[in-house]
Amino acid sequence: MNPKINYTLVGGFVVLLILAGLFFIGYMTQDSRNTDRVAYVTYFYDSVSGLNERAAVKYRGVPVGYVEKISLVNDPEERVKLSLRLDNDLPIRKSTFATLQFQGITGLLFIDLHTSDTQGERLETSEKQPATIASQSSRLGEITEKVDVALQNFNQLTKSLNQLTDQLSVLTNQRMQQQVSSLLTSLEQLSNTAEERISAFEPQVFNQLAHDFSDSTKELQASLTQELQLMSQQLQNLSEDTQTSARLLSPLLLQAENLAEQLRLESNTWIRSNQTQPAGPGE
Template identity: 25%
Template sequence: METRSNHVLVGAVVLILLALVALFTVWIARIGGAEERDYDIFFRQAVDGLAKGSSVTFSGVPSGQVKSISLWKPDPQYVRVRISVNNDTPILRGTTATIQGSFTGTSTVSLDGAIKGAQPITCPEGDAAKSVCPLGVPVIPTKTGGIGAILNSAPQLLERLSTLTERLTGMLSDRNQASIAGILDNTNRLTDALADRGPEIAATLAQTRIAIQQAGNAAEQIGALAQTTNGVLANDVQPAMANLNKAITSAQQSADTLNSAIGDARPGLTTFSKQTIPQVNQLVRDLRVTASSLKSISERVEQGGASSLVGQPALPDYKGK
């Protein structure tokens, strides 16, 4: 009985000591370790190579680990990744998360892009927290990059490569190949013809250069002729034009003098036309009357003599039957 009681006592002491050691170890770990904060990341892409316990880095510096991975039930297109990072990691506004793959098949969550002086990513208070932090922890936005971006765009890339291959196959059909061969043959014949015509082409180019030179000389001669014409105009035509201008000026002055003389004679002409001409007309009429009277007197003298001027004309004798 005593032996069994001693064994139970020893076992109890050992268990107590082990518990104390475990508690001491946890306490030491808490003292030596830093506090951590949890964040959610919603990836709209495959998370191949990512698992619970995968490393989380900030700008390449190990800063935490992945705590859990699950599909987001409200929208299965998203994969929710819960991470925990050290409390001193600067998860500020502008920080984004990407999945960095490797050739070994393991992936890590990479954080970067924090803006200096920005506020930390936290959950707001009130009703807005449900939309911003649906599971009660802050959400870090994502961006596609690295191998993940290549893998996500791989289907589109393969589709485009397939389309390009089909088009190239259509272009390289037997008919198109024959056409391309014909074009190459024609090009070769044209090249040979140009090579054979090389001397003629060179002669043509030489003649062209001579023609261009002659055209330049003709242009210079035309310029000299234009200068000579300008000189003639300046030396001969301009004096003649000056004399002509003087003659025109003299004629203008003469015309002005004649206009002045006519203006001076105009009152006399007016008086002559209004007074003298009517008087002359009256004189002519009086002369006509006088001439008629003299004609009548001469006729009376001829018929009756001078006595007819002072007496009545004698009546003719009447003889009765």
């Protein structure tokens, strides 16, 4: 007689066995260095397109950590903030700087750290106040920017060439050729007509007219000069007569002033002589 099979116990045992297997696999694949890693931050002003979270951080080509978080700082400089987790025993110094580098031909980016002074002072960091690692533009990024600028200039040149080709195609159009030919013919006819008109003029007539005009100008200039001289002489004579009259009037004015003074004195005498004298005693 077969005993009854408890499927609940069997199922529970299988679940426990699976969980134990997953725990063992996770434990074996766990990176023990994550518990010994500390926080750092760095800022980039360039685009970080191609850089993902959990991207590798290398120090002189050796993996030493990963990118924990990528965020954009809302300030006037519009920087990209990268939160890093690096090995605790990594010699991060004040002269250490971070650059963006391409990983193979995949187009993905990673952070590469370099130190210019291996004897410099080390950066002190903590979980609450992570130390800031300086950043520099990578040469590959600069080359990429220059290539982009060159491509833009090439596209602009291509567009200009296309426009020039369109204009040349318009000029080579049969209708445009007819219009240009008609314009050239009209210009030729106008040139011939102007030449005929100019050749029909008699140079002697213009020479005589110019000579007569010159003579008239000279006569007018002489007449004006004579009139101005006569007017200047008359003004000079008038000025001399005025000065002479002023010299003659000066004594007369002096005599008139003396006469007026005498009249004033005599009038005072006449006024006093006409007054009635009081009668004396016995009169």
